[in-house]
Amino acid sequence: MNNLLWKIRFLIRSILLKFARKLKVRYYKGPVVRYPKNLFLKEIKIPVIVSLTFTIIVIFCMFVIGIGISYKTMIAAIIITSSMVFFIIQTKGIEKAILRDSDAVVLMCLLFIIAMFVFQISKEYISPFVSPASAFTLMSAMLLSLKIGMIYAFFLSLFVAFLNDMRFDIFLVMLCSSILVMKNVQNVRRRADFINIGFKTVVASISITSIFYFFDKYDISQFRYNSFYGMLNGAFTIILLLVFVPLFEKLFSRTTNIKLIELSDFNSPLLKRLMLEAPGTYHHSIMTADIAEQAANVVNVNSLLARVGAYYHDIGKLNKPQYFIENQVSNYNPHDRLSPTMSRLILISHVKDGVTLSRRYNIDKEITNIIEQHHGTTSIHAFYHRALEESPDTTDIENFRYPGPKPTTIESAIVMIADSSEAACRSIEEPTALRIKDVVERIINNKFVDGQFSDCPITLRDLQVIRDSVISTLIGIYHARIEYKDRK
Numbered sequence: 001m002n003n004l005l006w007k008i009r010f011l012i013r014s015i016l017l018k019f020a021r022k023l024k025v026r027y028y029k030g031p032v033v034r035y036p037k038n039l040f041l042k043e044i045k046i047p048v049i050v051s052l053t054f055t056i057i058v059i060f061c062m063f064v065i066g067i068g069i070s071y072k073t074m075i076a077a078i079i080i081t082s083s084m085v086f087f088i089i090q091t092k093g094i095e096k097a098i099l100r101d102s103d104a105v106v107l108m109c110l111l112f113i114i115a116m117f118v119f120q121i122s123k124e125y126i127s128p129f130v131s132p133a134s135a136f137t138l139m140s141a142m143l144l145s146l147k148i149g150m151i152y153a154f155f156l157s158l159f160v161a162f163l164n165d166m167r168f169d170i171f172l173v174m175l176c177s178s179i180l181v182m183k184n185v186q187n188v189r190r191r192a193d194f195i196n197i198g199f200k201t202v203v204a205s206i207s208i209t210s211i212f213y214f215f216d217k218y219d220i221s222q223f224r225y226n227s228f229y230g231m232l233n234g235a236f237t238i239i240l241l242l243v244f245v246p247l248f249e250k251l252f253s254r255t256t257n258i259k260l261i262e263l264s265d266f267n268s269p270l271l272k273r274l275m276l277e278a279p280g281t282y283h284h285s286i287m288t289a290d291i292a293e294q295a296a297n298v299v300n301v302n303s304l305l306a307r308v309g310a311y312y313h314d315i316g317k318l319n320k321p322q323y324f325i326e327n328q329v330s331n332y333n334p335h336d337r338l339s340p341t342m343s344r345l346i347l348i349s350h351v352k353d354g355v356t357l358s359r360r361y362n363i364d365k366e367i368t369n370i371i372e373q374h375h376g377t378t379s380i381h382a383f384y385h386r387a388l389e390e391s392p393d394t395t396d397i398e399n400f401r402y403p404g405p406k407p408t409t410i411e412s413a414i415v416m417i418a419d420s421s422e423a424a425c426r427s428i429e430e431p432t433a434l435r436i437k438d439v440v441e442r443i444i445n446n447k448f449v450d451g452q453f454s455d456c457p458i459t460l461r462d463l464q465v466i467r468d469s470v471i472s473t474l475i476g477i478y479h480a481r482i483e484y485k486d487r488k
């Protein structure tokens, strides 16, 4: 009986394996996705082409409903299709990562469809001026990217004007209010900032309405009504942003500055654990964050992301904190009793453990990517040289490399540089400005020669500026410490 059961199990297993091979199921090597056990947080995998086709069909249906089936609808349909194609080409050129991310494409299409629906409803029941286009533009800029937000503002204003008998005033109000609030995107760090955005929408709306009134395009009652609707627009903008930004952040795993500020709270469970269980790593992470933030500022990338990414980059060390030098308080080093191969495995595992912890605590994708990429495919020199001394014939440097991937964003590359520089400068006995400069230059040169920056859009000029910033931050830190020591 047992034998029969075993045979059935074996048969089912082999059928399933064959089926899996046919489907070409492989280990997923793409960007980090969310923790798959939570159904609510599962990544939405809808092919890009399906999302885009669906969006075009929905917009076309809206045109048919709004304008009716006529030559106008046909012209509108041609314009929609060609502009969407143009949009995709533009997006592909400027934001490759977004089009590779099915979550982001679904969000992009959804924002467009909801904006069109909201416009139709407000046009039908109140006035087209009430439609909060700036809220949707801002959401696309915050949740996707600034460039997408700009393109989005233009097309949304164009489509809305089309749906409203090609009215230039509506186009101008929508476009101006959207562009005016776009400047705020980088500065939105608290939910209260949405009030400022709502206020700016009102100002843009009333200003454009006034211009049309002064040029006799509106009479006084039109001016009053449109100004009033502009104020309502501002109020709707605030409400929509307050409701939808956190919802889309969660549903589509997008990282906004607001989310980053929340993650940087030292009372968050992971940072608290790091502080209590691995104080050395915690201190190293804070120093790395300072260095990374300054460097990100000088190359105009997201400094908040670099800072928070640095806070979390070594959370994988929580599993075995005593095996990492910064947490060793006495002269006892557990690696002295281990073979170099074993030590290598422990050190390398902190990257994988970090990714696992990050997913378990639902830390955002962008932070998880930084954790996964902060060592790239660099090698662990200390243990490689020890292994080389013990068995020179069988030791291969490739076995002493971190599994990667290499940094894919400038923020990741900055965290990588800041991490290595901070750790290296910590081990300098008397850190003078010249020594710090030498160490940082050597670290960046070695990583560059090793090809660690080959997967991210960083230029040589960026690397030079980052190097100077890292050096000056480190000199600032160590100079202050030496002065303090001297005074004591």
Ligand SMILES: [Fe+2]
Pocket: 313, 314, 350, 374, 375
């Ligand atoms: Fe690390």
Ligand SMILES: [Fe+2]
Pocket: 284, 288, 313, 314, 419
């Ligand atoms: Fe580190």
